[in-house]
Amino acid sequence: MAMERRRGVTWRSFRTATWLGWQIESNWADPFVFAIYSLVKPLSGALILVFMYAVIAKDGLGSPLFPGVFVGNALFIYVPAVLAGISWTIMDDREHYGMLKYVYAAPVNVLAYLIGRGVAKALVATVAVVLTLLLGTLALGVPIRFAAIDWPLVAAALVLGSAMLALFGILLGAVTMVTARHNYGVGEAVAGGLYLLCGVVFPLDTLPPWLAAVGRALPITYWLEAFRRALLGQSAASFAGLSDVALVGIIAGSSVVLAALATVCFRLAERRARAKGLLDMQTMY
Amino acid sequence: MVSDSFAIRTEDLRRVFRAKRREAKGEKREVVALDGVSFSVDRGELFGVLGPNGAGKTTTIKILATLLSPTSGRAWVAGLDVTTDSKAVRHHIGMVSGGETSGYGLLTIEENLWMFSQFYGIETNVARKRIQELLAVVGLADRSRTKIYHLSTGMRQKMNFVRGFLTEPEILFLDEPTLGLDVQTAHTLRGFVSGWLAEHRDRTILLTTHAMHEADELCSRVAIIDKGRILACDAPGVLKRELQRDAIFRLRIADLGDARAAVGAQPGVSRFTQTRSDDGLNVDAILTSDGALTGVLGSVQAAGGRLLSLEKREPTLEDVFLHVVGHGFDDEAREGGSE
Ligand SMILES: Nc1ncnc2c1ncn2[C@@H]1O[C@H](COP(=O)(O)OP(=O)(O)OP(=O)(O)O)[C@@H](O)[C@H]1O
Ligand SMILES: [Mg+2]
Numbered sequence: 001m002a003m004e005r006r007r008g009v010t011w012r013s014f015r016t017a018t019w020l021g022w023q024i025e026s027n028w029a030d031p032f033v034f035a036i037y038s039l040v041k042p043l044s045g046a047l048i049l050v051f052m053y054a055v056i057a058k059d060g061l062g063s064p065l066f067p068g069v070f071v072g073n074a075l076f077i078y079v080p081a082v083l084a085g086i087s088w089t090i091m092d093d094r095e096h097y098g099m100l101k102y103v104y105a106a107p108v109n110v111l112a113y114l115i116g117r118g119v120a121k122a123l124v125a126t127v128a129v130v131l132t133l134l135l136g137t138l139a140l141g142v143p144i145r146f147a148a149i150d151w152p153l154v155a156a157a158l159v160l161g162s163a164m165l166a167l168f169g170i171l172l173g174a175v176t177m178v179t180a181r182h183n184y185g186v187g188e189a190v191a192g193g194l195y196l197l198c199g200v201v202f203p204l205d206t207l208p209p210w211l212a213a214v215g216r217a218l219p220i221t222y223w224l225e226a227f228r229r230a231l232l233g234q235s236a237a238s239f240a241g242l243s244d245v246a247l248v249g250i251i252a253g254s255s256v257v258l259a260a261l262a263t264v265c266f267r268l269a270e271r272r273a274r275a276k277g278l279l280d281m282q283t284m285y
Numbered sequence: 286m287v288s289d290s291f292a293i294r295t296e297d298l299r300r301v302f303r304a305k306r307r308e309a310k311g312e313k314r315e316v317v318a319l320d321g322v323s324f325s326v327d328r329g330e331l332f333g334v335l336g337p338n339g340a341g342k343t344t345t346i347k348i349l350a351t352l353l354s355p356t357s358g359r360a361w362v363a364g365l366d367v368t369t370d371s372k373a374v375r376h377h378i379g380m381v382s383g384g385e386t387s388g389y390g391l392l393t394i395e396e397n398l399w400m401f402s403q404f405y406g407i408e409t410n411v412a413r414k415r416i417q418e419l420l421a422v423v424g425l426a427d428r429s430r431t432k433i434y435h436l437s438t439g440m441r442q443k444m445n446f447v448r449g450f451l452t453e454p455e456i457l458f459l460d461e462p463t464l465g466l467d468v469q470t471a472h473t474l475r476g477f478v479s480g481w482l483a484e485h486r487d488r489t490i491l492l493t494t495h496a497m498h499e500a501d502e503l504c505s506r507v508a509i510i511d512k513g514r515i516l517a518c519d520a521p522g523v524l525k526r527e528l529q530r531d532a533i534f535r536l537r538i539a540d541l542g543d544a545r546a547a548v549g550a551q552p553g554v555s556r557f558t559q560t561r562s563d564d565g566l567n568v569d570a571i572l573t574s575d576g577a578l579t580g581v582l583g584s585v586q587a588a589g590g591r592l593l594s595l596e597k598r599e600p601t602l603e604d605v606f607l608h609v610v611g612h613g614f615d616d617e618a619r620e621g622g623s624e
Contacts, residue, residue: 012406277302
């Protein structure tokens with residue numbers, strides 16, 4: 001009975017939040033704004049990268065590193081979208097919409113709610129990811145051949161990866177929850193750091209050893225690697241010894257660890273927020 | 286678990302807010318918002334909490350609605366401990382805060398409300414029907430497709446009011462629900478609240494308000510609180526009757542700037558308030574006996590004031606408040622710069 005009720009709450013929270021998130025994110029009412037934020041921004045990120053390669057790298061776009069970097073960069077669009085997105089959701093709901101307290105006073109599973117909002121953000125990001133990949137394939141010679149794509153690996157990476165990113169987001173959300181004053185920067189800053197550390201633009205073996213070690217400890221690195229293999233059939237030199245199964249195992253395992261960590265941290269943050277009266281905090285400035 | 290039949294019960298509730306060091310420069314570092322608050326509300330009651338600004342009304346509601354933990358003391362809602370059983374409590378409650386502009390701006394009124402009903406697992410067609418009915422009550426029926434960011438403050442407030450009743454909660458917290466609404470709407474909502482409770486006899490409402498007549502009209506019992514303490518708690522009628530042994534007069538005085546010396550400081554005046562109107566001062570004075578009136582009238586005249594009218598009247602809840610708290614609601618509101 002209690003169990004069933006809890007499951008009902010979780011599913012409703014997730015479903016409703018996804019619907020809400022989609023309404024907010026897609027904002028089709030204003031296609032121009034939508035296009036700017038959801039497509040042009042990530043696409044221009046890819047173009048900057050292309051430009052960098054064309055100018056700096058020895059072989060320009062013909063560099064053997066380019067396809068891997070391009071794919072990593074395209075998939076990385078998900079990272080700020082979901083990870084920063086979830087902590088933004090807390091700020092937005094609390095301070096901008098003034099709804100967080102009503103969400104809390106309702107029978108809502110807040111973790112499921114946040115994940116739902118993250119899924120909506122991921123859906124919108126998917127549009128940008130696909131467009132970027134198409135651009136790479138059709139115009140820049142990134143060798144993705146539709147017939148050769150390893151779909152099971154794509155599916156595994158997508159499912160596990162979204163869970164992992166959402167959990168990362170919740171971990172950050174826990175910080176946001178107890179941070180006073182507007183703090184939209186946390187998510188963005190973390191995403192920026194991950195961009196450098198997870199082998200997106202600089203393959204890990206080009207980083208100083210201690211930075212490379214940090215990168216190796218981050219599941220996002222393996223997640224990007226899984227996509228490189230699935231889409232390009234090639235892998236970064238530093239992971240050549242790792243089988244696909246091991247790769248997926250690492251992502252799954254770290255997601256489990258993250259889940260435990262995120263849940264605990266978020267519960268602690270909630271308790272602290274309730275103690276300090278932060279659930280309905282309004283920043284005055 | 287279900288410890289009693291009360292809808293709400295609190296036991297020695299205390300809440301202290303600590304200001305951050307650098308924010309509290311020169312000010313008090315600690316604010317005691319609630320200082321030993323104990324009361325209980327039966328199922329089916331409409332219980333009012335009255336008090337001046339900063340009395341601790343909202344703090345009480347936040348604790349009961351599981352948004353804030355008490356510093357010490359305990360509280361039960363629907364028989365469940367709000368601190369240890371907060372998740373379960375949330376299945377039984379609803380909350381509306383007045384003077385708020387919350388809502389997802391991109392959604393329409395209907396979408397906002399429907400979304401909220403989904404958290405409670407209310408079927409869509411049931412929800413839509415209720416939404417239409419409730420929107421008609423608050424006069425927003427023809428605006429259900431309007432996006433929230435196109436609504437006036439009062440309209441958002443009305444939508445929030447609807448949100449509170451939409452889920453038909455067992456226990457509903459209304460924190461100044463008519464704040465900032467026009468007189469007509471406030472009147473309609475008061476009518477709706479008492480009608481709703483008459484229709485749903487097992488439901489309970491805890492209402493905070495500054496409008497004394499609102500509390501008098503609606504509440505089966507009221508608690509008057511000030512500085513985090515309950516000063517009186519009973520049915521409005523009982524509280525008023527207790528005052529009847531005193532003499533309450535209303536004087537309208539022209540040509541007098543301030544009645545503090547001429548009335549307030551006179552012997553036999555136990556409480557008084559003044560409000561300014563176009564033609565002079567309206568002064569309400571609670572006297573210990575009729576006999577004290579002579580002295581008051583004499584001193585008003587001596588101060589140059591001209592008596593326009595004089596009326597002895599029945600005690601109102603406002604008088605009770607004045608008597609118990611020691612100063613009027615209006616005085617407080619003006620000092621605080623609100624309303
Ligand atoms: N988050 C907070 N941090 C610090 N102090 C707070 C906080 N919330 C409330 N207080 C203080 O607690 C006291 C009680 O506030 P509360 O909001 O409960 O009053 P209220 O009775 O609802 O007043 P009003 O009629 O103005 O709404 C006030 O002195 C207020 O300054
Ligand atoms: Mg208040």
